Amino acid sequence: MAVVDICEVGPRDGLQNEDVILSPEVRGELCDRLAASGLPRIEAVSFVREDLVPAMAGAEEVLNRTRRDPAVLWAALVLNEKGYQRAVEAGVDEVRFAFPVTDTYAARNQRTTVTDAIDTAIRIVERSRDDGIASAITLSAAFGCPFEGPVSRDHVLRITDRVASAQPDTVIFADSIGVGVPRQVRELVGAAVGASAVGCHFHNTRNTGYANALAAVEAGASILDASIGGLGGCPFAPGATGNIATEDLVYLLEGMGFATGIDLDKLRQCSAWVADRVGHELPSLVARAGDPCGVATTAQLTP
Amino acid sequence: MAVVDICEVGPRDGLQNEDVILSPEVRGELCDRLAASGLPRIEAVSFVREDLVPAMAGAEEVLNRTRRDPAVLWAALVLNEKGYQRAVEAGVDEVRFAFPVTDTYAARNQRTTVTDAIDTAIRIVERSRDDGIASAITLSAAFGCPFEGPVSRDHVLRITDRVASAQPDTVIFADSIGVGVPRQVRELVGAAVGASAVGCHFHNTRNTGYANALAAVEAGASILDASIGGLGGCPFAPGATGNIATEDLVYLLEGMGFATGIDLDKLRQCSAWVADRVGHELPSLVARAGDPCGVATTAQLTP
Incomplete structure (x- = not known):
């Protein structure tokens, strides 16, 4: 049975786009609850300027408050080498560097150009190899800007080739604004599968996110980002859903015969817990509807 | 370019599961607005007992109030031969007879058995051929009960074979409670494509609906049911989304290269209009987020 590693990004991409700011203590507890459900990867924090992204303040404290379950790959997002240095000092297992594939978005998001960001990506991959931690490079807005x-x-793909030449552990294609369709996913992932593992990061902004996720793993992606409960939103479309x-995603993948290693009941309990913390219902539909038929976990159907 | 016919079921399955009951006048206007967006098929009404389903009362009046755009195939749902007779007298273009594929559900929903319902389906197909109208048989709960x-x-498939022997124009597989995954859709649709056209009817109760829809058309289905705005709900999962x-669906299909013939802008206006009528935001995400990149309508992407 094919295995798909889900990387939980709720503590980072999810909480970053919520109105309520949670304390490092609560964020650490969220990470531990997520780890207990069997998630193999957790993007727990981002090392960014706290004055610019207050929801992500206290990254070191969040990590220190978790039990750091050794079965989990603990990842952190960084947007530059300064952030990389903080991540290394905090002892993360994987550093994820993200940059947009268009100059306009790169300038607005990170005050850089695509060319400069590629150079930074390559340096971070090389440094992470020297530092003995894993590296993932996320190409934001890969399906539309x-x-x-x-x-x-x-x-x-031209950007992917340049990044891949540095041999990161993973290259991740992100549909940051949720405009992509499976045709694009198949074409991009299918062409990119190679030396590095391929991951994908989808937002469900226009209800194509789950079809895209399935297209990605069927085209060879082995890592998918997702956010507990669908926590978060979209900074470019107020009121829209986020990741x-x-x-x-677990319901879909298990039903399709992919092994995720995740306990769906525990995950749903975790979703209800974080919905209480942020104070509103989350977009997850499985959280609302449940799994009355056991389709996700019953391989043998009965007449 | 492959063509997919979307059958709009908002006026029927959608409104049947809303708390607000709309008048036949408003329901007729909704149908005309839907027709103006280019929808090729509209399931406008159901001919059922008005004391049991008050939201569907006045089916004849709804049809009389529409302009009955001749470019549209005007369909009606029936659950027995009495309903069939009313539909014929009201002059619909297509009658759709639905029954569940399990005895428990068939007993609760229509006080019948699967065996008796198959017989009724066959009689309705034969009568519709004599009456010169199209017939579609919907198998409810085909992905889980x-x-x-x-x-x-x-x-x-055993039920499908018996129904198909009567040669209806269309056989429709319905995931009435939204538990199915694309694996099931591919297996079922792939095996059923034959003499009759195959349609599918998906609910997005667990966020698999759009992936299922794509799987269906890629497996050979040529008709997909959908509800404007995602109007409606699920009687088995309070708070869950419906169709x-x-x-x-148009955003997804057009982005995948399927032709729907539908004007997405007009459709979104129609969605906003009906959201005002029922008094709450609808589940559609395209309605909230829009199409900033024009991915759905721009075949030529630019670097």
Whole structure:
């Protein structure tokens, strides 16, 4: 049975886009609850400027408060080498460096250019190898840009080739604004599968996120980002949903015969817990509807 | 370019599961607005007992109030031959007879057995041929039953074979409670494609509805049901979403290269209009987020 590693990004991409700011203590507890459900990877924090992203303040404290379950790969997002240094000092297992594939978005998000960001990515991959930690490079807006519109596969693949030459452990294609469709996913992932593992990061902003996730793993992606409950939102579309929800993704993948190693009941309890913390219902539909037929976990159907 | 016919079921399955009851006048206007967006098929009404389903009362009046755009195939749901007779007298273009594939659900929903319902289906197909109208037979709970749990593909295919022997224009597989995954859709649709056209009817109760819809058309289904805005709900899961949303399905299908013939902007206006009528935001995500990149309508991507 094919295995898909889900990387839980609720503590980072999810909480970063919620109105309520949770304390490092609560965020650490969230991470431990997520780890207890069997999630193999958790993007727990981002090392960014706290004055710019107050929801992510106290990254070191969040990590210190978790039990750091050794079965989990503990990842952190960084946007530059300063962030990388903090991540290394905090002892993360994997550093994830993200940058947009368009210059307009790169300038607005990180005050950089795509060319400079590629150079930074390569340096971070090399440094992480020296430092003995894993590296993942995320190409944001790989399926469409909020400022420049459509993004071509060939453009993304040219950037992928340059990044892959440094041999990161993983290259991740992110549909940061949730405009992509499975056709794009198949074309991009299918062409990129190679030396590095391929991951994907989908938002369900236009209800294509789960179809995209399935297309990705069927095209060879082995890592999928998701956010508990669908926690978070989209900074470019107020009121829109954010990341695909972890429990809904588990329901889909297990039903398709992929092994995730995750306990769906525990995950749903975790989703209810974090919904209470942020004070509103989350977008996950499995959280609301449950699994009355056991389709996700019953391989043998009965007449 | 492959064509997919979307059958709009918002006026029927959608409104049947809303708390607010709309008048036949408003329901007729909704149908005309839907027709103006280019929808090729509209399930406008159901001919059922008005004391049992008050939201569907006045089916004849709804049809009389529409302009009956001749470009649209005007369909009606019936659950027995009495309903069939009313539908014929009201002059619909297509009658759709639905029954569950499990005895427990069939007893609770229609006080019948699967065996008796198959006989009724065959009689309705034969009568519709004599009456010169199209027929579609919907197999409800084809991917899982709220009472009996998992439903096997072979069980559904045995029923399909018996129904198909009468040569209806269309056989429709309905995931009435939204538990199915694309694996099941591919297996069922792939095995059933033959003399009759195959349609599918998905609910997005667990966020698998759009992946299922894509799997269906890629496996050979040519008709997909959807509800404007995702109008409606699920009687078995309070608070859960209902049918997949028409505008979200159009976004996905057009992005995948399927032609729907539908004007997405007009459809979104229609969605906003009906959201005002029922008095709450609808589940459609395209309605909230829009299409900033034009991915759905831009075949040529630019670097």
